[in-house]
Amino acid sequence: xxxxxxxTPFFLYHSGCSGRGSMDxxxxxxxxxxxxxxxxxxxxxxGSIEKAGMHMNSTTVLPQGYHETEHIxxxxxxxxxxxxxxxxxxxxxxxxxxxxxAFCPIVTLYGESGGALASxxxxxxxxxxxxxxxxxxxxxxxxxxxxxxxxxxxxxxxxLYAYAGSEKDYFNKAAYIVIALAPLAVWGVIxxxxxxxxxxxxxxxxxxxxxxxxxxAAGDIYVTAKIIxxxxxxxxxxxxxxxxxxxx
Ligand SMILES: [Zn+2]
Numbered sequence: 246x247x248x249x250x251x252x253t254p255f256f257l258y259h260s261g262c263s264g265r266g267s268m269d270x271x272x273x274x275x276x277x278x279x280x281x282x283x284x285x286x287x288x289x290x291x292g293s294i295e296k297a298g299m300h301m302n303s304t305t306v307l308p309q310g311y312h313e314t315e316h317i318x319x320x321x322x323x324x325x326x327x328x329x330x331x332x333x334x335x336x337x338x339x340x341x342x343x344x345x346x347a348f349c350p351i352v353t354l355y356g357e358s359g360g361a362l363a364s365x366x367x368x369x370x371x372x373x374x375x376x377x378x379x380x381x382x383x384x385x386x387x388x389x390x391x392x393x394x395x396x397x398x399x400x401x402x403x404x405l406y407a408y409a410g411s412e413k414d415y416f417n418k419a420a421y422i423v424i425a426l427a428p429l430a431v432w433g434v435i436x437x438x439x440x441x442x443x444x445x446x447x448x449x450x451x452x453x454x455x456x457x458x459x460x461x462a463a464g465d466i467y468v469t470a471k472i473i474x475x476x477x478x479x480x481x482x483x484x485x486x487x488x489x490x491x492x493x
């Protein structure tokens with residue numbers, strides 16, 4: 246998935262990877278994910294790719310009869326990119342207002358608690374964690390691509406945004422929805438759990454990360470909303486910078 250920036254790193258769209266657990270735990274998570282993809286991939290449900298009698302989440306060969314029907318490039322489609330960024334900005338401000346009035350005053354982030362050094366530490370951790378999150382968001386997309394059978398993953402960073410994608414894999418509808426929303430879901434759960442655990446003075450550090458997770462996924466949500474309306478046999482190629490949709 247490509248990342249789009251509004252001009253400030255705070256709006257970098259996407260990044261990701263699941264938490265580290267024991268080998269058994271990770272194996273179990275992988276199996277659960279595969280089963281989940283399998284359910285979504287049931288023939289006729291959300292579309293699937295049939296290859297040698299098997300229903301696949303992805304293929305490297307465009308099946309016969311398919312042709313490109315749509316194309317998204319948010320670098321060239323500046324109008325859509327701007328619309329997505331403005332929506333993300335409005336959501337960010339709304340979430341900040343909600344956080345300040347409903348959960349915890351923002352002054353706890355930089356205020357008196359623990360003195361100036363502690364405040365600086367919190368701001369430093371927030372900045373470092375956010376940059377780590379950008380990379381982790383992309384790794385989560387990549388992990389979901391890999392689990393959906395992706396074979397040619399690539400990563401990049403342009404200075405304005407990070408991306409993960411593949412230039413050779415075509416994903417079916419269900420698999421691609423999972424790929425697009427994986428970071429939002431995985432990190433949404435992780436940050437929500439952390440929000441419940443951290444002491445008050447660290448609330449806004451994690452809350453900002455959660456806001457970054459939600460607003461940073463604006464591009465992913467946009468793409469998901471688009472693909473949901475497409476035919477169920479649609480195939481998707483996401484190079485990390487551009488997306489191509491193919492139907493019969
Ligand atoms: Zn993303």
